[in-house]
Amino acid sequence: MLQKTSPEIGGMGHSVKRKEDLRFIQGKGTYVDDVSLPGMVYGHMVRSPYAHARLTGIRSEEAKKLPGVLAVITGEDLAKAGLSWMPTLFHDKQMVLATGKVLFQSQEVAFVVAEDRYTAADAAELIEVDYEDLPVLVDPHRALDADAPILREDREEKTNHIFHWEVGDRQATDGVFQTAPVKAELNAFFPRCHPAPLETCGCVADYNPATTKLTVWETSQAPHAHRTLFALVAGLPEQNIRIIAPDIGGGFGNKVPIYPGYVCAVVASLQLGRPVKWIESRSENLQSTGFARDYHMKAEIAADRDGKVKALRVKTLADHGAFNAAAQPSKFPAGLFSICTGSYDFSEAFCEVDGVYTNKAPGGIAYRCSFRVTEAAYLIERAMDVLAQELKMDPVELRLKNFVPPDKFPYLCPLGWSYDSGDYKAAMELALEKIGYSELRKEQEEKRRKGELMGIGISSFTEIVGAGPSHTFDICGIKMFDSCEIRVHPTGKAIARMGTKAQGQGHETTFAQIVAQELGIPVADITVEEGDTDTAPYGLGTYASRSTPVAGTATAMASRKIRDKARKLAAHLLEASEEDLEWEPGKFFVKGAPSKSKTIQEIAFAAYTNFPAGLEAGLEAVHYYDPPNLTFPFGTYICVLDIDKGTGEPKVRRFVAVDDCGNIINPMVVEGQIHGGLTEGLAIAFMQEIAYDESGNVQGGTFMDYLIPTAVETPNWETDKTCTPSPHHPLGAKGVGESPNVGSPAAFVNAVVDALSHLGVKHIDMPIAPWKIWKILKEKGISE
């Protein structure tokens, strides 16, 4: 068990106020658009209005004549340098600037550089681009039809099919289905949505011809990976590339990929020898950068008549848009979607996914989820409700009957994952008690008699986070370890640097708390720095809830290395043997003589002023952590809502979220993460979709159409927790930032369907806007 530190030290379990908030709430953060360099010029992107068109000519003479315009870069220009295409993060390539044809609306076509932003934007309007429109492919179900246009002429395979991926035992699963007395089937579409971070993407590229050093300030969740990719793609020496990710205003996976704008800014800076800033507009962000989901899923459950589940069969069509720019580990074309058996003890399962190209923006990033876990959790939690409906069984009873029991952990699921720990029943029971489940069901019955619509939705999800063990996990070949380097200064203060990069998660506080826990140095005395590839140790960045499970452990391990050295120094100072020393957070003392002690601060000073012969000076350590397994946080969410029969509006009355993320570093930060994730889940369930019309026009390309929840729409979140530590994580922690986004959509949708289930409604696809419900009420003749 971890020793609890004093509030002054502020180690694990203390709700230490976030150190970074002081500058954030005062508007004193440094975001990429705050970076201003002498001689800096500005880039603006010319984009395609067509979803699919032949590019027959670009005329930029008028634009170049405009005073202040410095350069216009086209795909043909980049082609000369071999840079018109770049690799995506997932076994594919994408156009930096279009050559030959465009494949989605808002695709990058030309890059204008001018002395100021306004001139660059004006010049972009003067560039005439000739297009010949081509047949547009929007519906992924049509992608493999014989008469569908082949989108990717650059590929050898003349098909829109990207990959087929399957896991599990097809034959055994089919066998169970053949004899199963009860089968439930769900066809669900998880719509294309977008993380829509508050800050859009952007960069400042600064190539210094005198030093031949390229510095790029960039909104990047993975600065080191970007540096290596820049080195490999552009052929620049890696030591001459410095990526700095400054403060980031939200990422949620959207800031993992490398976007054409970054490459164009770098090329322009190399060409002009001046710093080039490029910042996306809101619409550019929504229309061209990494989207998430867009999974057309079918789930079937085979069960006994008493509700014991036997087998799960999942078939999914994944719409990847024009390029497969999914940001996920190389060996997993559908990410960790195969966690789709969820919290339930299936004996057999089979899951297959086919990816296709369409004329839509590229992506498939993990929006606040660990690579497609949200899709998986939504599917299984929705499907369990469909089965409950089929069996006329309470969804809670069905879940309790099928949970993986606590004594079965570590649990090997039929799709191959080894769940580290879990107690699903405990989380469920706490949630039921908090919400007053049985009373709510009684109330619902009464309301139904009166003709009122009320629904209760349950989601008892399991996540899989913390990628990941190097034997299975890599991105573009780089293993998914992470790192921490700690230096303790002579006065006992410290700086810790990681390979991760916070975008609002609070790393400056929580990682300092891990160091505080391990070394007893007060949180206030520890600086956490991330995002500068010249100073931070190499790491894969922050996404997929991997920072705490991976870099958090690296931080603990680096701290422990320092403590080992501190023990040697303390032994020297106390003239005792190392074995005779005991540690309590903040000091070593001689066993049996607690007054004979040396604080970590005294030891740090000695590391520079009075170290024994044969011991290196200084007190620092670095650790690269390769986790043995992933971590599996879980929880139960319950949503209660009422439906207005006049407008079809679902009003969330209560929402209880019980999370279990193992040992908690900072309860306040965890609660904040859960509030944020639930709010995003609410938006996904009810408000958001990046839809396309039949010509490939984006229908969710502005905040007029892609809605962001405000305080008005957001209900009160009631949170609680159970604690089942991860057995393999040195701190017993699991990662939590994404659980609420993963677990909540199913709770909302289950609640809406539950409210309408007595009318024969079995499923409604997200986003459940009021009109969808109103239409159903109208059909059933009960709208007011």
Next chain:
Amino acid sequence: MAIRIEKTFQVQEPLESVWKFLSDPKKVANCVPGAQITEAVDDRTYKGVIKVQVGPSVTDYKGQVHIERLDDENHEIEIVGKGQDVRGKGSASMKMAGKVRSLADGSTEVVSVSEVNVVGLLAQLGARMINEVSNKMFEEFTKNFKARLQQERPQQSTPQMPPSTGSGATDEPRPIKALSLVLSVLGESVVRFFRRLFKGSSS
């Protein structure tokens, strides 16, 4: 986005004069708010512009229209048109079939079926409004059509301008103010909503 617009209206003019007017793209173009023929490529193909204003930004669609079919006997015409915004924000294409016929009272009925496809910024922003906006545009077109047809009556001998001089003979096109159209459409939907609401509560 593709939309289909079917419109029928009556003109208090004899069929022949309506047909003569309708089968002349230059004259018809002048009735389309914001549109103008700039050049005759041949006797069936014309180049032209149409300006659409959304808020402060003016979209200039530049393109051409072509008479696919002109049936003087049955008084039917089919026109295809295609234009691209000169600032690269999008394009629009249209296929219109028109037919005129005499009615018993001596007036003439004009029936048109148009399929319009809009791509780009306008299709993104105006998706929900485009049907109502096109209704408004059509209303204005009908008004202009009737007025210009009437103007022609006393001076039927007006010489035709040679097609190549184009714009000199016609009025400078005024942009269609899509935003103001949207606002008036919005206004109407609000009125309709309240009308429904009060009707609902009183019944």
